[in-house]
Amino acid sequence: MPEPTDERGVREVKSAARTVDVLELLASRGDRPARLQELADALAVPRSSMYALLQTLTARGWVRTDTTGSLYGIGIRALLTGTSYLDSDPRVRAVRPYLDEASDALGETIHMGRLDGTDIAYLATRESHEYLRTISRVGRRLPAHAGALGKALLAERPAEALPEPPYTRLTPHTHTTRETLLADLTATRARGYSVDREEGVPGIVGFGFALRYDTPAQDAISCSVPVARLTPTHEERIIAVMREIRAKIESMPSSGSAGAPHWR
Structure with a gap:
């Protein structure tokens, strides 16, 4: 062969x-x-x-x-190499201060992730000080169909580029059919951000925002909050702050990564 x-x-x-x-x-x-x-x-x-x-x-x-x-x-060498990847990535370095800003403003857990095949790889996380339950960590991977980060990025792509089913069920709320996922992504495009209501982690709601400094977007940011803490007023606040943070990130001067290779 x-x-x-x-x-x-x-x-x-x-x-x-x-x-x-x-x-x-x-x-x-x-x-x-x-x-x-x-x-x-x-x-x-x-x-x-x-x-x-x-x-x-x-x-x-x-x-x-x-x-x-x-x-x-x-x-341990795998950890050291992974850390080197994060330190050398200009996008991650540039976005980190804005994750701090969102975390300070909202008091909730903030993530940055990147689409890697059919998964999302977590590149940066700012944990909430209000609750101790860790729902993700840098280096963790989750199926893109099952969370706010992934759905925000899948919505930037045509239907034929979606992962093929069957889809892994992580919770009773996870999309497991192409039809329900497509409907969700259509709603995501219409509102401009994704919503994950306990689809990836029980008891956690996430709001995801694609970062359109690449076409199609490869990176996204999200805010995760326990259901028990999510009032309508707090949800409006989260969406407003995260939209503002996304706008700041997308308006960064392109010179922020000047001289860096354009990685495939």
Whole structure:
């Protein structure tokens, strides 16, 4: 079987692809470490080859193992590399002060996220001081159809660009059909922002605003608030403040990222 190629016809390096597959699989498991045979089976790799790869990654800090050497998890080097990504991204650096401004004004949790395939990756978060429940964190991924950030960005795209169902149900309120998601995105476009009423996290309502400094928008900001704290007056305040914050972000001088590469 021929090796996979990219759009430029460049052949994939099998060893590099296998390394990335291992790291992504371990990262996807969260706090559930994996055994050697589990990884070998999941990736259809010979046990001996998987063992050699894991030993190399462990020695370099990308994978960690327990004291018995039988369980494997993602290593600290992954964290350091992820932090470097955030520090080097001009958009994230530019938006952070505005997240602080929104957090100070509203006292609620504020997020910045980026569309990554069919998911949203959280790039920055300002937690509310009013409640201690953490609903997301930097580096977390959620399906784009199931939250305010994702729906704000999906609404910027044509229907044919939407993720294909079936859609993962995170709560009883999550959209699980294309028809209901399309109707929601139509309403989002009409009002100019998305609303997530306990679709991603029970008890939490989110309001998402696409940042249109790219076309189509890749980034969005949102405000999350517990249902118990969301009065009609507070909702109006959230929408007004977040609209103002979005306008400030979108009006930033383009020179803010002058000299930075335009990443694909």
